[in-house]
Structures are given as C-alpha cells and as structure tokens.
Amino acid sequence: MFDIQKIAKLARLNLKPETESELSTQVKNILGYVEALQAVDTSTVEGYGLSDASPHFRPDEPVERGDPELRVRISARTQGDLFFVPKVIGEGDA
Amino acid sequence: MPEAISALSATELRVAYRSGTLSVREVAAACLKQTERLDPRIKAFLHIDPAAVLSRAVKLDERRAELIDSPLYGIPVALKDNISTAGTPTTCGSHILEGYIPIYDAGVVEGLERNGALPFGKTNLDEFAMGSSTENSAYGPTRNPWDTTRVPGGSSGGSAAAVSARMVPIALGSDTGGSIRQPAALTGVIGLKCTYGLISRYGLVAYASSLDQIGPIARSVEDIALTLEAIAFNDPRDSTSLSDPRGGRYLNALDRPVTGLRAGLPAEFFGEGIDPKMRTSVLEAVKTLEKLGIKVEECSLPSLRHSLPAYYILAPAEASSNLARFDGIRYGPSADVPDIIEQYSATRGSGFGAETQRRILLGTFVLSSGYYDAYYLKAMKVRRLIRNELQKAFEKYDFLISPTTPDTAFRFGEKTADPLQMYLSDICTIGANLAGIPALSIPCGLIEGLPAGMQLWGPHFGERTLLGVAKSYLDASGCNGLRPQILKDGQL
Numbered sequence: 001m002f003d004i005q006k007i008a009k010l011a012r013l014n015l016k017p018e019t020e021s022e023l024s025t026q027v028k029n030i031l032g033y034v035e036a037l038q039a040v041d042t043s044t045v046e047g048y049g050l051s052d053a054s055p056h057f058r059p060d061e062p063v064e065r066g067d068p069e070l071r072v073r074i075s076a077r078t079q080g081d082l083f084f085v086p087k088v089i090g091e092g093d094a
Numbered sequence: 095m096p097e098a099i100s101a102l103s104a105t106e107l108r109v110a111y112r113s114g115t116l117s118v119r120e121v122a123a124a125c126l127k128q129t130e131r132l133d134p135r136i137k138a139f140l141h142i143d144p145a146a147v148l149s150r151a152v153k154l155d156e157r158r159a160e161l162i163d164s165p166l167y168g169i170p171v172a173l174k175d176n177i178s179t180a181g182t183p184t185t186c187g188s189h190i191l192e193g194y195i196p197i198y199d200a201g202v203v204e205g206l207e208r209n210g211a212l213p214f215g216k217t218n219l220d221e222f223a224m225g226s227s228t229e230n231s232a233y234g235p236t237r238n239p240w241d242t243t244r245v246p247g248g249s250s251g252g253s254a255a256a257v258s259a260r261m262v263p264i265a266l267g268s269d270t271g272g273s274i275r276q277p278a279a280l281t282g283v284i285g286l287k288c289t290y291g292l293i294s295r296y297g298l299v300a301y302a303s304s305l306d307q308i309g310p311i312a313r314s315v316e317d318i319a320l321t322l323e324a325i326a327f328n329d330p331r332d333s334t335s336l337s338d339p340r341g342g343r344y345l346n347a348l349d350r351p352v353t354g355l356r357a358g359l360p361a362e363f364f365g366e367g368i369d370p371k372m373r374t375s376v377l378e379a380v381k382t383l384e385k386l387g388i389k390v391e392e393c394s395l396p397s398l399r400h401s402l403p404a405y406y407i408l409a410p411a412e413a414s415s416n417l418a419r420f421d422g423i424r425y426g427p428s429a430d431v432p433d434i435i436e437q438y439s440a441t442r443g444s445g446f447g448a449e450t451q452r453r454i455l456l457g458t459f460v461l462s463s464g465y466y467d468a469y470y471l472k473a474m475k476v477r478r479l480i481r482n483e484l485q486k487a488f489e490k491y492d493f494l495i496s497p498t499t500p501d502t503a504f505r506f507g508e509k510t511a512d513p514l515q516m517y518l519s520d521i522c523t524i525g526a527n528l529a530g531i532p533a534l535s536i537p538c539g540l541i542e543g544l545p546a547g548m549q550l551w552g553p554h555f556g557e558r559t560l561l562g563v564a565k566s567y568l569d570a571s572g573c574n575g576l577r578p579q580i581l582k583d584g585q586l
Contacts, residue, residue: 002459011414011458012421012435013451014443023448026513027455033514034403034469042475049474050290050304050481050530056333070197076428083423086434 002028099124101260101581104169105316111158111168118158118168122151122212125170129215129261132580137236138246138256140175141183142215150212157210165323165345167210172256172265175216176223177308178297179203186299187221187231187249190445191426200297201329202266202308209324214262217252221447222417223273223301225249226519229510230449238281239578240544244503247277247519250311254281257311258578264312264321268298270305271405272498272523275535278311279498279547282537282576284564285311286318287523289554290530291336294329302412303334305405305527313575315536315565319344322557340555347558348565353387355492355563360395363496363522375546376497379538382571383495388563390495397483400476401525406517407460407473408528413450414457420445452513481529488553493560496522498535498547526551534560537573545576 004024008015015023069081077084099121102110110116126144133139147170154161154168161167173179176186178196180203185191199207206213220230228236228251238246239259246255250267254277257265267274269287278285286309293308300306310321322344328337359380364373380390422428422441429440446454460469487494500521509516526533531554538548548567552560568574 004455007455007459007462009439010462011454012418012438012442013446013454014436014439015451016443019448023452023455026452027459029514030406030452030456030517031459034407034473037400037403037407037472037476038468040397040400040472040476040479042472042479045475045479045482047478048471049477050528058330058333066197071424074194074197075424076422076426085423086432086437088434 002031100128100262102263103314103317104166104263104312104320105314107169107263108167111162118151118154118212119148121168122147122170125214125262128259132259132261135237135242135580136239136255136259137234138217138252138259138261139172139215140185140187140218140233140252143182147212147214154210154212161210164210165320166206169211169264170214170262171206171211172214172217172253172262173203174219174250174253174265174267176219176268176299177202177266178299179213179216182216184216184299185233186223187219187233188445188447188450189232189427190420190442193427194425196297198297201294201331202325203297205325205327211324217250217256217265219252220249221450222299222413223249223268223270224413224449224453226272226276226516227509228252229506230447232447235506238503239580240282240503241579244505244544245280247280247499247503249273251277253311254278254283254285257281257283257313259580264310264317266308267311268306268308269527270302270409271527272520274309274311275498275523275533275547275549276520278535280503280545282545282578283311283313284315284318284534284536285309286534286557287526287532288322288326288557289532291334292326292338292555292557294327294332294335296329296331300416302409303416304412305409315561315568316345316348319348319561338555340558344558344561347561350558350562352563352566355388355559356490357383357388357390358393358487358491358494359390360393360398360494360496362395362398367500367518367521368497369501371541372497372499372501372546375539375541376495376548379548379567379571380495382567383563386566386570393487393491395483395487397476397479398525401480401528402517402521404473404476404480404528405524406456407469408477410453410457411461411470412457414454414461417450417454449513477528480525484525484529484531485553493556493563494551496549496551498522498549502541502544502546522549530554532557532560534564536564536568537576538571539573540576543579
C-alpha cells in the first residue's frame, strides 16, 4: 500500500505538512486509475517497452567536456574548486 | 508595424534575405518589438536578452555570404527553457533551478547555430515539462493568444504561444506525452513530435528519457521541414540518437503527391471522452483529405486505450530517477542544513512544485520493492503491446488520423484541482510517445473561436509522409496561418 511518509523519505522529499494529506489522496487516485492495466492480457507479448535493440556504448575513453572549474562554479556552495557538502561520515563511522 | 515583419514565416524571411530586402537585425528588432508589445499579457518567455539577440543578429548579417544557403539563416528561434543554453538561464520552470546557467549548449542549439539560426529567448513551460497547461510553471502561467483567460496547453505552452502571437516564426519544444502537439493545437499552430531518436536529447533536461523528444513548432509546414533540416542529425552524445535511414531531405517531401495514400481513422479517438464538436471538426478535415485522393477508412486500435495508464507509470518512474540529480549540491539553490540527507530533502521539498512532487512520489512507489513487477514491468509489457499494434496498423496504412486534443483550450484553474482530469488532456497524444513514432498536429479550423487540431500519426521515420499530407491539407483547407484574437485587438 502507498505510504506517503515512507515513499517521501525514499524520494528525499520533505513534504509540507499542510499538503501531505491531499498529495497522498491524489497519488492513491492515480494508482487506482493505472490499476486498470492489471486487467490487460499481456501473456502473449514478447519483450518489453520500445525496443529490443542493444544499447549503444561509447568507448571508455576520457572526453574533454568543458572547464571543471566552471562546473563547480554553478553550484550554490563551493570551497575552492570543490563542491561543498555537509559531513557524510558520522561520529561512530570512522 | 512590427508585426508585419515578425509575422513572416521562416520561408518568407529566407526569400527576403536572399533578395536583400531585409537584414537579420531588422527582423530581430521586429520580433523583439512584437514580444515587447504582447508578452506582458501572454508571458511566453521566461528569459530574453534583447541586446544579446541584436548583437547576434548583427554578427549573422556580417556572415551573410557564408550562411545565406543554410536552412535557418537569420531565423529567430525561441527555445523551451528545458533546453540547455550556455551562458543563458535554464530553469525548467522550476525554483530548484533558479539561477542555474548551463556551461554548455544542447545538441539542437549547436545544430541551430551551425545552420545560421538566431536563438531568441527561453520560453515558459510546466515545471520539468510535467503538465498540459503551463499552470505548473513556478514562474506563472502563459496565456493563450486566442483567449487570455485560457491556457495555451503544455508543457511547451510558452513556445506555442510565442509562435501563435507572431513573436517568432519558429520555436522548439519537447514532447514526452504530447507537450509539443497539444499546445500547438490549442494555439492554432503546427507541432511535430519526431521519431524517437531523430533529434538529439543531449542537453535536454531529462524528464522521462525513453519518451522525451525535442521538436519544432511553427506556423507553416515548410518551416517545420526547414527546422528538421537543421536539428535532425546523429549525435553520439545521446546514446539513443539515430540517423534518418531515409536521408533527411524534409523540404523535398512537401511536394510529394498524396493521391492514393491510405489512412486509418482509429475509432478509439472518436468516441467517449472526445468533444462532439472536436469530432465533427476532424471529420470535416478528413473529407478534405479524401478530396485530395487519400483513401480513408475506419479502423480499431484497442490497446491505445491503455496508453494513459501505462504512461502514468512509466513517465513518473523515469522522472523519479532523472530528477534525483537535483539535490542542491551541483545546481540551483541549496538548503543550509548540517546533515546531507536533510539537505537533499529540504532542498527538494522546497524547490519542486506540487505536480513534480506528485510524479516523483508516484514513480518512487512504482519502482519500490514489492511493486516493481506489478506496475513498471506490466506497463512495459503494455507499451510493447501498443507498439506492436501500431506497427501492424502501418502495414496497412500510410498514416493514421485523430484529434490532437479531446477539446479546445480550457480556462485557467479548470483542471488543476484534479490531476487525473488534467492528464486526460493528453489522451490522444501519448500513444505516439509510447510507440516512439512521429506525430504531427496541424490546425483544422475553429470551434467557437478557438483552434482545433488534427493529428497525423506515421510509422518510424514517416515524417516525410506526414509533412507532405499536412502541406496538401493546409493548402486545400485554408487553415494555414490562423490569426489569434490578440493580434486583432485594437487595444494592443
């Protein structure tokens, strides 16, 4: 069953408390609508989706894609030429 | 009168450039003037830099001898704001990308510039291209030039409105479930969703990668073909990019005879859920096609009834994955909190709007443990079923005909309370995205003063047939160049 708090946590979304109930109802309604697909007989359908073609692969070679400094500069928070992120490792993780 | 120049099609502008009666700078200035006049009411553009447009126009005038034979030399082209443009904001209509300025151009922008086009500004859209009205834009909605109390459709509503209001001759949109064709239909212009892979998605901010396609919106079929000449090329940076096995030459397709072509009229698009007046309008257009010598017969494609539910599993699933990159670390604003997970969640919670959050939640759920098979895999099977059924139909028919939308442009707020009602706006268009086939929306008249659109569906790489039929129909029907009300308003 759809549990909005569990799914929001998985999706890394802080929901506004005042919209949570309405969002939950709307998503449940949409899930109710798409449920109709369960009745479609797909037992004889071979393959999935658009194509069975193998994906294209690029050679595993370094490619120059612009100045790395510019990439960092578009971030909201940087330190020197690095992205700045909060500490990932907790006290007991070392 | 600025409109006199800005209302010229790209094809007409090419003639003027060749004869030397207009310069690119004059055209750019006229389009800017028209935008200045009308956009305060329409709100088609999110970002436009007039000085930069004029400066580029002057440079194009200087390169006239080199570029005059290029398909889009000197043609102003507006870009949907989910197409990356180096040095110009690209917000996707979202607060989460406020202030973001890409450091590279999308493949299509390179294609436009290589072919002499003049990038003109960035147009409004539903946030991350999720919507059918532009009401989901974080920067406010675009208004329909035919009636400013009504939506222009979406998600490429800004692009369609800019073309309809004669601010530019051509705009690019993106189409994941109808986002080029539906707004084109609601604003009385032409919109093409190409075969999946024909146009590079490199630099298009991804919503649902297996469905997204960039495509042109214009007021003439010739302009649609010209744009394809410039932007349909194989791009190795998009792993799904393909070369047209039929070799391009879209302009040549316009003169192809249509007599003897066979067309199917799927009953599923002419019954429940379609406004009777829309049905009548499209069936009248079918009579014109028959007069042109096209053999039209009714057919049935029952699996297309499952398009909408399949789409609302697959597209949100892909969106939930694609939009994971917006975490406040690399782009846009970032919540200032000491824990990284909380930083992601707070940034995303405040940066994404309601519809985007709804689709991320839906997509996360259908991909979650215990539900993946029942939802995602089942929808992938149904997608294959739809593709197979359409492929079989194209063994018998050269193209299919349907309305583009179930109704004409609706009023603001009419469908915002119930997402499912909004989703039904795309009921006629989603099947082509699921099957990866081309579909073209063309005007087929007015219903109570608002434009109606007819949609032509083709087999993979069937763009030429669709363009040829559209040209013949529009020439015969007089539905070319419909003028919206706002151009007739004395107050403007």
